[in-house]
Amino acid sequence: MEYEAVIGLEVHVQLKTHSKMFCGCATAFGAEPNTLVCPVCLGYPGVLPVMNAEAVRKTILSGLMLGCEIARFSKWDRKNYFYPDMPKNYQISQYDLPLCKGGRVGKFGITRIHLEEDVAKSFHFAETSGVDFNRAGTPLMEIVSEPDMRSPEDAFAYLTALKEVLIGGGVSDCDMEKGQLRCDANVSVRPVGEKKFGEKVEIKNMNSISGVRRALAYEIQRQIAAVKRGETIVQETRRWDDDTSVTSVMRTKEHAHDYRYFPEPDLMPVEVSAAWLAEIRRAVPELPEAKRRRFVAHYGLPEYDAEVLVADASVAAYYEQAAAGSKNPKAISNWVMTELLAKFAENTIAPAQLAELVAAIDAGQISGKQGKEVFAEMFATGKNAAVIIQEKGLAQLSDAGALEGLVDQALAANPKSVADFKAGNAAAINFLKGQVIKLSKGKANPQLAGEILARKLQG
Amino acid sequence: MPEDKGQFDVAYVAHLARLQLTDAEMTQFSAQLQNILAYVTKLNELDVSNVEPTAHAVPLTNVLRKDEARPSIERERVLANAPESARELFIMPKIVE
Numbered sequence: 435m436e437y438e439a440v441i442g443l444e445v446h447v448q449l450k451t452h453s454k455m456f457c458g459c460a461t462a463f464g465a466e467p468n469t470l471v472c473p474v475c476l477g478y479p480g481v482l483p484v485m486n487a488e489a490v491r492k493t494i495l496s497g498l499m500l501g502c503e504i505a506r507f508s509k510w511d512r513k514n515y516f517y518p519d520m521p522k523n524y525q526i527s528q529y530d531l532p533l534c535k536g537g538r539v540g541k542f543g544i545t546r547i548h549l550e551e552d553v554a555k556s557f558h559f560a561e562t563s564g565v566d567f568n569r570a571g572t573p574l575m576e577i578v579s580e581p582d583m584r585s586p587e588d589a590f591a592y593l594t595a596l597k598e599v600l601i602g603g604g605v606s607d608c609d610m611e612k613g614q615l616r617c618d619a620n621v622s623v624r625p626v627g628e629k630k631f632g633e634k635v636e637i638k639n640m641n642s643i644s645g646v647r648r649a650l651a652y653e654i655q656r657q658i659a660a661v662k663r664g665e666t667i668v669q670e671t672r673r674w675d676d677d678t679s680v681t682s683v684m685r686t687k688e689h690a691h692d693y694r695y696f697p698e699p700d701l702m703p704v705e706v707s708a709a710w711l712a713e714i715r716r717a718v719p720e721l722p723e724a725k726r727r728r729f730v731a732h733y734g735l736p737e738y739d740a741e742v743l744v745a746d747a748s749v750a751a752y753y754e755q756a757a758a759g760s761k762n763p764k765a766i767s768n769w770v771m772t773e774l775l776a777k778f779a780e781n782t783i784a785p786a787q788l789a790e791l792v793a794a795i796d797a798g799q800i801s802g803k804q805g806k807e808v809f810a811e812m813f814a815t816g817k818n819a820a821v822i823i824q825e826k827g828l829a830q831l832s833d834a835g836a837l838e839g840l841v842d843q844a845l846a847a848n849p850k851s852v853a854d855f856k857a858g859n860a861a862a863i864n865f866l867k868g869q870v871i872k873l874s875k876g877k878a879n880p881q882l883a884g885e886i887l888a889r890k891l892q893g
Numbered sequence: 894m895p896e897d898k899g900q901f902d903v904a905y906v907a908h909l910a911r912l913q914l915t916d917a918e919m920t921q922f923s924a925q926l927q928n929i930l931a932y933v934t935k936l937n938e939l940d941v942s943n944v945e946p947t948a949h950a951v952p953l954t955n956v957l958r959k960d961e962a963r964p965s966i967e968r969e970r971v972l973a974n975a976p977e978s979a980r981e982l983f984i985m986p987k988i989v990e
Contacts, residue, residue, distance in 0.1 A: 452960050452961060452962045453960050458958075458963030459963070460962035461962075466968070466981065467968075468982065469965060469968050470965050471965050471966065471971055472965050476971070484956065484957070486957070486958060487959060488960030489960070490957065509949070516911050517988070518983070518988055556988065562984050562985065562986065563984070563985055563986070563987050564979065564983060564984050564985075565982055565983040566982055567971075699949070702953045702954050702956045703948045703949055704954060
């Protein structure tokens, strides 16, 4: 019998804000432990949480970018559990009235997006555990997908596209190594053709998008093999270990949490007025898919170029600025993709400077090969192409008058070649062109030199 | 297991609240909570089918603050209240999940 997998993903995204969700402590990764804390995010009794407007705005912006329905009315709830990463013994979250519902990432559906507070980070030692509360209270957005994915590749595509949209909207940096994007997966298997879902297993502890793909590939095989042996899959939570590439049981259904959600009395509900929504809607950036189509249509780029350039919003913005001032957008794309992309972070070349370099090559002022030399110098010094061409004496000789003199010299010095050409040996012109370039010390514009030679020989 | 309607599983709820109760307390609280539940059940007599659920008792929404970071408190003061601290962390008996 053939089996198929059914996958749903829960993605947690730390929002890019200056301060925490319910207090004014700064949000920063890698600060000294327990330096970005106050009574609110330490969970002291008697404190009053106050909502960060920007976190609410960025969640609504995410919802708009992902085609969600934005709730007109949304509220907060307490999710109760005991764990030292949240000493007030509940996490402020949203239960039945999340900020966003529905939506899509490519062909995969989104169930909901809600906002909550991140928890503290724990460290485990031999006899004890230690807690750093810097992360506690960071605005955290949870995006729950529909069980629409059928393979690890689907999950990979979903996460890649989701990340692209969120980074493009400036909502989060989505750096998984810094925990800014974290993903749990729900996966079950069922015979192909079966409508009912199998018993689902939740996988945690995946630290990269490719880790999610590997964990799912392993878990799907494990479940199918178990079912084929006649075993029953039980609902449980499993932990992925990237080093050994296996999942192992973390928590069974009997130990599942019972969160006893109830409305958070300390926070007032959120009402999203039509005016506020319209204001946020104006901030929705062009989405990657639309941008790719525009790059192809507007700049005449191949789809491949559009794909590469749009993958990073800052690269795409750089390209657009450079291409705006250029007659040769494809050449700009080539330079960005082959020379600039790998070291884009250290780039010192302004978009207009790159456009100027491309123009110098297109005008025949320097050759393409010399262009690479100039580019390297521009990258190292930040100087303009014109200055470098001048300093290095690279400019090709494209002055027709000066070239004519050199052509005359070459013709006078090589009467045999001239005779050969006149006798019908067309290739003799190449030798003569070589002589002109030699006389110019390599600076003659070869094309122009060839044209003048041909005119004089045939005249 | 979660309690059924009207029945209150004191042992289960005590576990959720991480409370350790003696058998005597269990019996005592069970009876008390049963009474409280019976009393609250009176509310079911009201017909609320046309009433919007209330999210909050106070008719106020959008109490928001600007996204501005303010200084936190010094770590010395933060950790002064920790039962135990080391490596600038709150230290506790080992937690495993």
